[in-house]
Amino acid sequence: MKILLVEDSRSLAAVIGSRLESFGNEVTLAENGQIGFDKFVQASFDLILMDIEMPVMNGFEATTRIRAHEARQPWAWTPILFLTASDTSDNIVTAIEAGGDDFIAKTVPEPVLQAKMKAMARIATLRRRLAVANARLSEQASRDGLTGLYNRRHMDLRLDAAWEQAVNRGKPFALLILDIDNFKKYNDHYGHQTGDDCLRAVAAAIAKAVAEGNAPEETEHAFAARYGGEEFVVVLPFAAHAAYEAVAVRVLAGIRALAIEHLDNAGIGTVTVSVGGAYQTRAAGRIADLFRCADQRLYRAKGNGRNQAVLAG
Template structure:
């Protein structure tokens, strides 16, 4: 394990370090609580051994501060074991209240210290596995299984966040709604497996366009999601008129260039998409309004012959 040893007495620190090294652990030393708090994130220890009485910042304060860091990730938990000369009931209670997991006297027999550390390491490993599993679950819950894009649920959550930000900072905001032209006919003609493959290819093309725009700085934090069925949405925070139009045009063009055969798609003979969009210089209305307008324009794009983008009102 990597152990952060917080101890102001150099002599004691040397003795404890040597002992921990002999157990096979790596030791990072902090000479008081303040130093411990400062090195905690970078050191990322598996376990902390904390003294109470230290100059500058004592062990209770350092423990509270370290626990405060961890609240950002509710599964993060580094075991903190107090190792102190003054093992009074009051100190034990204060240490646990501050966020310590256990409390031992410095005169504790070596095998007891060793055993306690083992128990702490087990808990830390479990927390770590939970944290990983939790992250994976979160990732799965936010993605569409077929295309790997954000799903509708995640899109709605993320849109609320960026919408509020745009309102607060008086930044423009744009949404594109798009739909694969004659997709039902595609499925009827080529089968659902080919339909799934088509959706995946379209999703990849959309991701490529949006990622490229973000990387080139044309947009900041634009994202694409599968809205449902053969519908997709692109959310573009801080959208300049140029970015708004260039993303829509790139999407039409890139999907056209995929040249996925689609005999039943009117004159085109290949898979195409239609887009409806709305961009606001100042987001004022409710978020639902912007999606509704984009959706209305999507229908206009369909009526006007498909394979096109309708981006503004007449």
């Protein structure tokens, strides 16, 4: 386990530290609560052993600050054991109230220390597994089941955050709305299953077009999402105008290059998309207005014969 040992007495820290290391733990020392808190913020630990009486910042205050810091992150909880010289009722109650989980006497006998560490190691393993499972679940919850692109819910969450950042920093912001051409006819002709395959292929081409930026710094915050049905959105926070145009061109070309047969696509013969885009040099106002603008241009792209992007005017 990675253990943060917060203890002001050098001699005691050395003794406890080497005992913990002797049965396989990695120990980081901090001489008072303030240093302990700073080290906690900089790295991640499986367990914290916290002295109570210390100069600069005592163990209770450090624990309160650690818990306040963890409260800002989902599922964060590092077990904290107080090291007590005297386990008076008052000390124990204050320790638990401050956010501690348990306490051990500084003079704890070797077998008891080992047993407590074993119990804490079990909790640490469980926490690691939970963190992995949670990350996997939240990734799954953000994806569209059919295409693997981000889903509408995730897009909305991320869009709001990105838009706010762009507005606050006066940065550019762009959107592309993409819609597969004559997709109802595609389904009618080739069947719904083949329609699903087509959606997957188109989604992959869009993701590739977004990822293949010539100027990565201009599209590094970009992401694609399935907006619904056969509609997709590419969000380009902070992108330069050239990058906005380049992504639209690459998406159109990438989907044409798939060369998926679509005999009912108004004489074109393969699957294509129409694109409507909107760009703001300095993000301001409401994101909904950008969507409305992109949607109107998509409508014009459809009206002009499909298989094209309308990005301005």
